[in-house]
Amino acid sequence: MEHKIRVFSTQTCPYCITLKQFLKENGFEFEDIDVGADQETAEEMVQKSGQKGVPVVDIDGEIIVGFDREKISKLLDIKE
Amino acid sequence: MLAPIVENYLGLEPPLAGMELVNKMVSQLKRNELEIKEGVKVEGVESDGQIVIARNKNDSYQAKTTIIATGRNPKKLGFENEKKYLGKGLSYCSTCDGPLFRDKEVAIIGGGDSGATSVLEMEPYASKIYWIVSTYRATPLYVDKIKKIGKVEIVEHSRAAAIKGNDFVTALAVKNKESDQEKEIKVEGIFVTIGSVPNSSLVENVIKLNEREEIEIDSDNKTSKENIFAAGDVTSVPYKQLAVAAGEGVKAALSVYDYLLNRE
Numbered sequence: 001m002e003h004k005i006r007v008f009s010t011q012t013c014p015y016c017i018t019l020k021q022f023l024k025e026n027g028f029e030f031e032d033i034d035v036g037a038d039q040e041t042a043e044e045m046v047q048k049s050g051q052k053g054v055p056v057v058d059i060d061g062e063i064i065v066g067f068d069r070e071k072i073s074k075l076l077d078i079k080e
Numbered sequence: 081m082l083a084p085i086v087e088n089y090l091g092l093e094p095p096l097a098g099m100e101l102v103n104k105m106v107s108q109l110k111r112n113e114l115e116i117k118e119g120v121k122v123e124g125v126e127s128d129g130q131i132v133i134a135r136n137k138n139d140s141y142q143a144k145t146t147i148i149a150t151g152r153n154p155k156k157l158g159f160e161n162e163k164k165y166l167g168k169g170l171s172y173c174s175t176c177d178g179p180l181f182r183d184k185e186v187a188i189i190g191g192g193d194s195g196a197t198s199v200l201e202m203e204p205y206a207s208k209i210y211w212i213v214s215t216y217r218a219t220p221l222y223v224d225k226i227k228k229i230g231k232v233e234i235v236e237h238s239r240a241a242a243i244k245g246n247d248f249v250t251a252l253a254v255k256n257k258e259s260d261q262e263k264e265i266k267v268e269g270i271f272v273t274i275g276s277v278p279n280s281s282l283v284e285n286v287i288k289l290n291e292r293e294e295i296e297i298d299s300d301n302k303t304s305k306e307n308i309f310a311a312g313d314v315t316s317v318p319y320k321q322l323a324v325a326a327g328e329g330v331k332a333a334l335s336v337y338d339y340l341l342n343r344e
Binding site: 010011012013014015016017018021035036037039042050051052053054065069070073080 | 081082084097098099102103118119166167168169171173175176177178179180181182201205248269
C-alpha cells in the first residue's frame with residue numbers, strides 16, 4: 001500500500017535524523033520539510049500538531065509527534 | 081547524541097555532530113555482527129545473581145550478565161505546568177528545536193556549559209536571548225563570547241520562578257536570589273539546560289545507588305549485584321564526558337569477560 005509521508009524536521013535535530021533513517025531503511029519515501037528554513041511550513045506544523053517540537057510526521061493525514069517508533073511502525077505495517 | 085558538535089573526543093578531526101558519531105559507532109557494531117535490538121524500551125530488570133532478565137511490555141531477554149549504560153536525562157524545573165508547556169514553547173533541546181524560534185525572543189535557563197552552548201546555538205535564530213544564570217559554571221571562554229553578543233541579555237543571580245502562557249509559552253518569571261525580586265520576561269521559547277539526572281530508575285530496587293541516584297560501581301565497573309555491571313554517565317564515575325564513558329564501557333566489557341570466564 002502506498003503512503004503519503006511528510007516529515008517536518010530541522011537540520012540539526014538528532015531525533016529527526018534517526019526518524020528519517022528509519023523510514024529510508026524500511027524503503028519508505030517521504031517529503032522532507034525543513035521547518036527551520038521555512039516559516040510557512042513551520043506554522044503549518046504547529047497548526048497540525050498543536051505544538052512546536054520536532055520531528056513531526058504526517059502519515060496519510062495522521063500526525064505523530066516525535067520519533068514514536070511503535071506508532072509509525074504500526075501505521076506503515078513495519079515488522080521488526 | 082544531542083551535542084551539535086563533539087570537540088573533546090580525541091581523534092575526531094574534524095569534529096562531528098553527536099548524531100554523526102553515534103551513527104559511526106552503530107555502523108562499526110553492525111559490521112562486527114553485533115545484534116542491536118532497536119526501539120526496545122526496557123521497563124524492568126531483575127537478577128537472582130545468576131541470570132539477569134530485562135523486560136519490556138512485549139518481551140523479556142535473559143542473560144548471565146548485563147551492563148547498564150542508560151546515561152542521563154535532562155533535569156526538569158519541577159514546575160506543575162512544565163509538562164503542559166513541553167513542545168508548546170518549552171524545550172530541553174536547542175539543537176532540535178532552536179530553528180523553530182527564528183526571529184522570536186527566547187530564554188535559556190542554566191549557567192553551565194549546556195546553557196552557554198545553547199545561547200551560542202540560538203544566536204543565528206532568535207531575535208533576543210535572555211540567559212538566566214543563577215551561578216556561572218560555564219567555561220569562561222563561552223561566557224566571554226556570549227557577553228559580546230548584542231542580542232543576549234544575561235539575567236544574573238536569577239532562577240526561573242514560573243512559566244507563563246496560554247496554549248503556548250508567553251513569558252518566564254525569574255527571581256533574583258539576592259534581592260528576592262521577581263520579574264516577568266516576555267518570551268516565546270524557553271530552553272531548560274540546568275543539568276541532568278541519572279537514568280537509574282530501572283534498577284533502583286535492584287542495585288545500590290548513591291545519594292545522587294547514580295549507580296555505585298567499583299574500579300572494575302561492578303555494582304552491588306555480582307552479575308550486573310554498569311558504565312558511563314549513569315554511574316558514580318566523577319567525570320561525565322563522552323571519552324570517559326567510552327573508556328568505562330570498555331572496562332565494563334572486559335570485566336564482564338573476566339567474570340564469565342571465572343564463573344562456575
